[in-house]
Amino acid sequence: xxxxxxxxxxxxxxxxxxxxxxxxxxxxxxxxxxxxxxxxxxxxxxxxxxxxxxxxxxxxxxxxxxxxxxxxxxxxxxxxxxxxxxxxxxxxxxxxxxxxxxxxxxxxxxxxxxxxxxxxxxxxxxxxxxxxxxxxxxxxxxxxxxxxxxxxxxxxxxxxxxxxxxxxxxxxxxxxxxxxxxxxxxxxxxxxxxxxxxxxxxxxxxxxxxxxxxxxxxxxxxxxxxxxx
Numbered sequence: 185x186x187x188x189x190x191x192x193x194x195x196x197x198x199x200x201x202x203x204x205x206x207x208x209x210x211x212x213x214x215x216x217x218x219x220x221x222x223x224x225x226x227x228x229x230x231x232x233x234x235x236x237x238x239x240x241x242x243x244x245x246x247x248x249x250x251x252x253x254x255x256x257x258x259x260x261x262x263x264x265x266x267x268x269x270x271x272x273x274x275x276x277x278x279x280x281x282x283x284x285x286x287x288x289x290x291x292x293x294x295x296x297x298x299x300x301x302x303x304x305x306x307x308x309x310x311x312x313x314x315x316x317x318x319x320x321x322x323x324x325x326x327x328x329x330x331x332x333x334x335x336x337x338x339x340x341x342x343x344x345x346x347x348x349x350x351x352x353x354x355x356x357x358x359x360x361x362x363x364x365x366x367x368x369x370x371x372x373x374x375x376x377x378x379x380x381x382x383x384x385x386x387x388x389x390x391x392x393x394x395x396x397x398x399x400x401x402x403x404x405x406x407x408x409x410x411x412x413x
Contacts, residue, residue: 204360211283212307215291219301222292235296235407242296243397246289250282251390282389286396290314297404298412299341305348309340312355314399319358321403327351336403 226241227233233241290311294301301307313320313335324335327350328343340348 205356207283211287212311215284215288218288219291219295222288239293239296239407242292247393250285250393286315287311293400299337305345305352306340308352309348312359314403316358317395317399323354324351334405
């Protein structure tokens with residue numbers, strides 16, 4: 185990993201909160217090299233697809249994959265004979281898978297838009313900002329002291345690295361609070377009786393994925409009309 189989990193202290197992060205941030209950095213680190221393969225997969229059926237068409241394909245793939253993962257783990261965790269400890273362990277492991285899928289989706293969309301994602305701080309800003317939705321975009325534009333639509337292009341690609349570190353410290357605190365709580369509710373829901381757990385897991389993940397897709401559209405705006413050389 186390029187550096188520790190978020191440069192600078194994150195006062196609000198307990199030991200559990202720090203684990204959330206560790207999982208986030210691990211997800212970003214693992215998925216970053218796979219971005220172009222993910223885009224190529226989205227273009228398999230139509231190599232001549234426009235950026236807009238590829239992004240729609242990436243969105244469908246992401247929502248389907250996240251919902252499927254949640255339903256599968258929810259069903260397994262709630263199966264008869266599976267103890268609560270094992271069920272919670274299964275669901276906790278799925279939280280990392282969800283983060284990995286989300287990081288891959290966000291970074292893939294950024295790549296299609298031509299947003300530079302080579303530096304770890306820029307990847308953190310993009311992923312956390314989109315997963316946090318409206319509060320993420322508000323934080324980014326406030327700390328960066330920039331206004332305007334589509335912060336994913338306007339802010340991440342242009343603000344100095346030190347400003348990004350400041351943004352990520354604030355986003356990190358919010359991410360621990362909101363994402364940790366949200367995942368905690370979903371994890372406990374998956375331990376519900378067999379069948380209900382699968383329904384909760386798949387439905388909750390589908391809802392999270394849909395919100396992430398909407399946040400990515402807001403962050404990046406309209407896709408480019410054609411591919412860069």
